Structures are given as structure tokens and as C-alpha cells.
Amino acid sequence: MTHTTIPEFAILGHPNEGKSTLVSTLTEDDTVRVSPFPGETTASRTYTVTLNDAPLIRFVDTPGFQAPKKTLAWFRSYTGAPERILDAFLAEHQDDQTFTDECELLAPVAKGAGIIYVADGSRPVRQNDLAEMEILRLTGLPRMAVINCKGGNEKHLAAWRAEFRKTFNAVRVFNAHTAAIKDRLDLLAALMTVDPEWEPALSHVVTALNEEWGHRLRRSVDAMAELLRFALTHTVSVTLRDDTKKGETEKKLAARFQEDLRKKEARTREQIRRTFRHSVFDVTMPEGSVLQQDLFDKRTFKLLGLTQKQLATAAATCGGAAGAVIDLAAAGHSLGLFTVLGSLGGAASAFLGERRIARAKVSGIPLGGQELTLGPCRNLQMLFVLLDRILLYFTLITSRSHGKRDDAALAIEEAALSDGGTSRHLSSSDKKAFQELFNAAGKQDSAGIDNAMADIRAVLFARIN
Structure with missing residues (x-):
């Protein structure tokens, strides 16, 4: 990304972890559909933050993982060029209903979107969570983990942090229900530390949003x-x-x-x-x-x-x-x-x-x-x-x-x-x-x-x- 590139990030995770809530908060768009029921988001949708009618940054709200263990098994068996793993997975499974949601959520990443993985820190880490983390690690792409502790419950926060540190470039705690503008800007600034290539574009975004504030x-x-x-x-x-x-x-x-x-x-x-x-x-x-x-x-x-x-x-x-x-x-x-x-x-x-x-x-x-x-x-x-x-x-x-x-x-x-x-x-x-x-x-x-x-x-x- 350069300072003239419009940054784009895919919000990934298990169903009902707070992905849509995070998108709504980061984009300041309270029309984003947020539901307490899992599986409400079935298709990826892009939300753009604009400034003076010009696009500044984009976030893609994606469906949750539905078959992480089967997807991980395929990723581990893949023997082709590492940088082609996402394209290969999508090409092989685009018509397979078992992997409909996985194809939908990985498609924006394959096109170049950055990865923000969201997990609910109020519950324990499960095997499906570990499978999802490993899938994203095997993409070889820079990624940030966001721990969204629902209801302010941080009982399992330490366990999530320990697991995320093994597979993610950066880990942040961010309560999308209570985040104020400073929290939002801090999270965007933290994305700059994930990959040096993201810094020019994100620096421009953070500066512009601070001025707009x-x-x-x-x-x-x-x-x-x-x-x-x-x-x-x-x-x-x-x-x-x-x-x-x-x-x-x-x-x-x-x-x-x-x-x-x-x-x-x-x-x-x-x-x-x-x-x-x-x-x-x-x-x-x-x-x-x-x-x-x-x-x-x-x-x-x-x-x-x-x-x-x-x-x-x-x-x-x-x-x-x-x-x-x-x-x-x-x-x-x-x-x-x-x-x-x-x-x-x-x-x-x-x-x-x-x-x-x-x-x-x-x-x-x-x-x-x-x-x-x-x-x-x-x-x-x-x-x-x-x-x-x-x-x-x-x-x-x-x-x-x-x-x-x-x-x-x-x-x-x-x-x-x-x-x-x-x-x-x-x-x-x-x-x-x-x-x-x-x-x-x-x-x-x-x-x-x-x-x-x-x-x-x-x-x-x-x-x-």
C-alpha cells in the first residue's frame, strides 16, 4: 500500500463474535446489520469510510467460518506455490456448498485485503478457533487479531492472548460496543505496525481522521x-x-x-x-x-x-x-x-x-x-x-x-x-x-x-x- 492506495481490510472470524459490530464501529456506520444470532451475515459486504465524498478506507464484513477443520485439512495438504494457496482453494471449492462461507470470507483476502480476525474473549478458546488461526497463518499474509470481550467479560482474555501471539503479527483488545473515537483511531494506528507496507496508506488515513475529528x-x-x-x-x-x-x-x-x-x-x-x-x-x-x-x-x-x-x-x-x-x-x-x-x-x-x-x-x-x-x-x-x-x-x-x-x-x-x-x-x-x-x-x-x-x-x- 502507498499513501495513494485505499486500504482495505477483511473482518474475519467465527459466527457471532462481533465482526459486524466491529465494522459498524470502525466505519461509524450504525446501519450495519448487527444481530445476536449467529450466521446472520451470509455474504461479504464492503463498507467505505469517506471524507469529503472521497473514499478513505474500506472494511469488508464477512460470513463466519463454517467448516474450519475441513478447510484446514485442505490447507495442510496443499503442495503448490505458497503464495497461490488462497487462489487454489477458491478455484477448487467455489462450487462446493460445504465451503460456501469459507470461499466467501477468503475471497477479499485473496484479492489483497488485509486480515483482521475477531474473537470473543468472554468465552474459552476452542478447537475450531485454533483451526481458523492456523488457516490464516498458512496464508502467509500479515494479520491482526482483535479480542472483543462481550459484555466486558475478560475471563478468558489471557488464554486468547497466548494463542494469538503464536500466529498473529499483532494483538489488540477492542470492545466494539464501548469504543470511543480515540479507541477507533488507536486501532487503525496499530494496524500500521502489522506490516511496513501498510504504513504509508494508514498513516494518511489516521491523519485525515484526526483532522476530521x-x-x-x-x-x-x-x-x-x-x-x-x-x-x-x-x-x-x-x-x-x-x-x-x-x-x-x-x-x-x-x-x-x-x-x-x-x-x-x-x-x-x-x-x-x-x-x-x-x-x-x-x-x-x-x-x-x-x-x-x-x-x-x-x-x-x-x-x-x-x-x-x-x-x-x-x-x-x-x-x-x-x-x-x-x-x-x-x-x-x-x-x-x-x-x-x-x-x-x-x-x-x-x-x-x-x-x-x-x-x-x-x-x-x-x-x-x-x-x-x-x-x-x-x-x-x-x-x-x-x-x-x-x-x-x-x-x-x-x-x-x-x-x-x-x-x-x-x-x-x-x-x-x-x-x-x-x-x-x-x-x-x-x-x-x-x-x-x-x-x-x-x-x-x-x-x-x-x-x-x-x-x-x-x-x-x-x-x-
């Missing part, structure tokens, strides 16, 4: 920052012609404001999900998750660990929400909707309730009507709730292997929130960046907002990198 982080930061900007600058307005319908109109306006923020948060999540190539997994959170709670639900704030004292201090530090305050989440509650709190200071406003989100102004317009305007958001706790939720979503997306099919999202969330949300652990300089954004937004200072957003992006990038 940086691009993804920056795109994610841009999406997060835009969500925060939207929350602090968005307004909704309606023309009121009939004072008798003011209560009904105010209620609809509040609902619009809430829904706009919900939709913006949902669009930001979708941007991040697609940035990391999750086309199937959509983080449908189980009951009790902070991401399952409505953005304006009091439980959301509680789950993120925000206390009244912290909120009051934050609001006072950043200028707080003064003037008329609208309670967007209190419809049907004793506080009432559009409760006017008067000209209270920021700290006092924050103490009055965890769900006071925005302020409104009423300005006269021609023809005797009124224009009711709701927003922009002038409560710092809303900003931090959005920040915590989108950072948590980012963690869930980037921590999830594309080969995983079950859902352990809640466990990841609980670990991430074990000591409260991100906003509780901001450094002084980070807090200053959010303070400047909050203040600039309150003054409707476009230039100030742009300057603050540059600092916010730097804070976010440092958080997720």
Missing part, C-alpha cells in the same frame, strides 16, 4: 454557541387589537416563546447527532433523564443541581433580570402567567422562582393597537440549563459506539451529572465569558455579543476537546 468539534461548538446566542436574543411579538383578549394573547405568546426555544434546542441536538454520523441512534432517553424532561420543567433545573442561592448569586453577578418578569412555566399555577414583579434587582428576581425566564415590554403602535413583545431571555439560569443539556447530549453522542444497539444512555448521564451540571464547575475566566455575553445581550450590543461569542466558543472547545 477536529472539524467536527468546531462544528459542534458553533452549533452550541448559536443555541446560547438564540436564547439570549430571541423575541416573539404579537399585535393586540382587543384588550379583552389580552390574557389569552399573552398565554399564546408565552407558549410560542417556549416552543421556539425547544425547537432551537432540538435542531442543535440534530446538528450534533449528524456531525458524528449517528443516523439511527437518536438518544431517546429513558424516564428520569434530564434530557427527557421538558426544557421548562422545574425538575430539569433540579436535576442539573442548580440551587436558589447559586442562581441568585449568578443573576446578581451578571446584572440579573430587572423590570417586568414573565413566568413562562407557571400557567395554571398560583403564580399566574405574566406576573409582574416590578423593578426588583437581579438577585431578588432569581430568588422568587426557578422558572422565571424572560421579560416583556409593551409598546404602543399606530391604529390604537398594542404590540406585545416577549424576550429576550434575561435570566442566567436558563442559559446554564441550555448549556448543561447540550453538553450532556454531546457527551452521550460522542461516547456511543456506532456498533452499539442497546441503550445505556442513562448510565452515561448519571456519571456526567454525578456532581451537578457543567455550570457549577466553571472557572473564573469561563464565568467572565458568560457574564460578558449575558451583559452584551441585555444591552442589545451586537458587537459586544460577537466578541463575547468568540470567548464562549473557546470555552466550549476546551470543554469538549
Whole structure:
């Protein structure tokens, strides 16, 4: 392989060892069919990793060995040129149903694909496994063994390692169900050590994927920052012609404001999900998750660990929400909707309730009507709730292997929130960046907002990198 060659690797092994899961993880393709039942893959299929619409590396998902002992017997009896052993086997057995799967899985290797052999390290080594290892040794081709310990069970890991060291150029432990991006890149980098001829092409692949990862982080930061900007600058307005319908109109306006923020948060999540190539997994959170709670639900704030004292201090530090305050989440509650709190200071406003989100102004317009305007958001706790939720979503997306099919999202969330949300652990300089954004937004200072957003992006990038 040269740096201009597109590397290709065949994923080989016994049925139901995790071959398709490994392919799904390495290619970041969660549409690869993964089944708990052996023998689901009956024909080889090639999956290509692309970058800027150009192929970068290919992996071939193959059927499992079905007749390894008979295949090994043939390999041992072969007396022709060693480099022709695969071609000879395929030519002799291509119409023999006994060796249908063996022909299917060895065909890409015969055409030049590298060998990655997958075994489940949670079970003991069996005679069929030893036969498969010996078949691949007799090909004389460079090969790597990957031990995929299902369910994290490493009971037989040492035995697998000992056997693989006898017949493989490299051995790696790689849990395709839990592997993060770094694990994936490390495995690709390790392939370079298997054969010096693979190094130029694989070096190019690893460099390109590392650069692409940086691009993804920056795109994610841009999406997060835009969500925060939207929350602090968005307004909704309606023309009121009939004072008798003011209560009904105010209620609809509040609902619009809430829904706009919900939709913006949902669009930001979708941007991040697609940035990391999750086309199937959509983080449908189980009951009790902070991401399952409505953005304006009091439980959301509680789950993120925000206390009244912290909120009051934050609001006072950043200028707080003064003037008329609208309670967007209190419809049907004793506080009432559009409760006017008067000209209270920021700290006092924050103490009055965890769900006071925005302020409104009423300005006269021609023809005797009124224009009711709701927003922009002038409560710092809303900003931090959005920040915590989108950072948590980012963690869930980037921590999830594309080969995983079950859902352990809640466990990841609980670990991430074990000591409260991100906003509780901001450094002084980070807090200053959010303070400047909050203040600039309150003054409707476009230039100030742009300057603050540059600092916010730097804070976010440092958080997720």
C-alpha cells in the first residue's frame, strides 16, 4: 500500500463474535446489520469510510467460518506455490456448498485485503478457533487479531492472548460496543505496525481522521454557541387589537416563546447527532433523564443541581433580570402567567422562582393597537440549563459506539451529572465569558455579543476537546 492506495481490510472470524459490530464501529456506520444470532451475515459486504465524498478506507464484513477443520485439512495438504494457496482453494471449492462461507470470507483476502480476525474473549478458546488461526497463518499474509470481550467479560482474555501471539503479527483488545473515537483511531494506528507496507496508506488515513475529528468539534461548538446566542436574543411579538383578549394573547405568546426555544434546542441536538454520523441512534432517553424532561420543567433545573442561592448569586453577578418578569412555566399555577414583579434587582428576581425566564415590554403602535413583545431571555439560569443539556447530549453522542444497539444512555448521564451540571464547575475566566455575553445581550450590543461569542466558543472547545 502507498499513501495513494485505499486500504482495505477483511473482518474475519467465527459466527457471532462481533465482526459486524466491529465494522459498524470502525466505519461509524450504525446501519450495519448487527444481530445476536449467529450466521446472520451470509455474504461479504464492503463498507467505505469517506471524507469529503472521497473514499478513505474500506472494511469488508464477512460470513463466519463454517467448516474450519475441513478447510484446514485442505490447507495442510496443499503442495503448490505458497503464495497461490488462497487462489487454489477458491478455484477448487467455489462450487462446493460445504465451503460456501469459507470461499466467501477468503475471497477479499485473496484479492489483497488485509486480515483482521475477531474473537470473543468472554468465552474459552476452542478447537475450531485454533483451526481458523492456523488457516490464516498458512496464508502467509500479515494479520491482526482483535479480542472483543462481550459484555466486558475478560475471563478468558489471557488464554486468547497466548494463542494469538503464536500466529498473529499483532494483538489488540477492542470492545466494539464501548469504543470511543480515540479507541477507533488507536486501532487503525496499530494496524500500521502489522506490516511496513501498510504504513504509508494508514498513516494518511489516521491523519485525515484526526483532522476530521477536529472539524467536527468546531462544528459542534458553533452549533452550541448559536443555541446560547438564540436564547439570549430571541423575541416573539404579537399585535393586540382587543384588550379583552389580552390574557389569552399573552398565554399564546408565552407558549410560542417556549416552543421556539425547544425547537432551537432540538435542531442543535440534530446538528450534533449528524456531525458524528449517528443516523439511527437518536438518544431517546429513558424516564428520569434530564434530557427527557421538558426544557421548562422545574425538575430539569433540579436535576442539573442548580440551587436558589447559586442562581441568585449568578443573576446578581451578571446584572440579573430587572423590570417586568414573565413566568413562562407557571400557567395554571398560583403564580399566574405574566406576573409582574416590578423593578426588583437581579438577585431578588432569581430568588422568587426557578422558572422565571424572560421579560416583556409593551409598546404602543399606530391604529390604537398594542404590540406585545416577549424576550429576550434575561435570566442566567436558563442559559446554564441550555448549556448543561447540550453538553450532556454531546457527551452521550460522542461516547456511543456506532456498533452499539442497546441503550445505556442513562448510565452515561448519571456519571456526567454525578456532581451537578457543567455550570457549577466553571472557572473564573469561563464565568467572565458568560457574564460578558449575558451583559452584551441585555444591552442589545451586537458587537459586544460577537466578541463575547468568540470567548464562549473557546470555552466550549476546551470543554469538549
